[in-house]
Amino acid sequence: MTIARVLADIGAERVRQNTKWGEQNHPDGTGNKSQQDYAAQARKWCEAAFGSGYGTWADILAEEVAEVNAERDPARLRAELIQVAAVAAAWVEAIDRRTAAAEQSAVAASESCGKCKQPFDPADTRFDGRARYHLTPYCRGCVDRCHDNEIADHRCVICA
Known part of the structure; x- marks a missing residue:
């Protein structure tokens, strides 16, 4: 799958959400001290996981979400949310690559x-x-x- 397909899937999901829930305008609820402390822990956890060779997409996404929750400034919060969306999209692309490879292997085996x-x-x-x-x-x-x-x-x- 390409990034264009992933973004199209995201767009379709947003349309579905808007249809179901309408426009949503909740408070951010981010930036308190415990969220900032958790973000620092998540950053260390992710660095340690990748430093030991066991890092995963889940580690990366958890760190990015923790950074979102720690941010109070609207401009920086938006930038962090874009990073979360980008990591999630990259993860979907990786899943699609693995799925495509498995399907190609299955086709080759069936032949x-x-x-x-x-x-x-x-x-x-x-x-x-x-x-x-x-x-x-x-x-x-x-x-x-x-x-x-x-x-x-x-x-x-x-x-x-």
């Missing part, structure tokens, strides 16, 4: 035999060839070898 892992060859329609056997995830060769087995009660990945 090869589930037993021998050889890619299907639709042109190889011999009884023991590499074409897919009907709608199964197996090639004709693996199905043929399975059916040639003389043990009556054998169980394999194809017959199971």
Whole structure:
């Protein structure tokens, strides 16, 4: 997914929220001492997590949200909120990349035999060839070898 798609999804969600709740005008509720102390802790936590090699998107977002809650000045609060939105969008992009990679891997796996892992060859329609056997995830060769087995009660990945 691209940033344009993520921003379009965010825009659609904002339309949904406005439709459901109308315009919202709540107090900010930010900038008190305990929120500022928590922001300092969150910053240290995030730095420590990444310093030890275990940092996550959740760590980054938690730090950014803590910084939002600590801010009292409207201009700086707005800037912090933009950073929260940017981190959230970047996280969504990362999820989309992982999902796309997993889908590509699944497609590649579905284009090869589930037993021998050889890619299907639709042109190889011999009884023991590499074409897919009907709608199964197996090639004709693996199905043929399975059916040639003389043990009556054998169980394999194809017959199971």
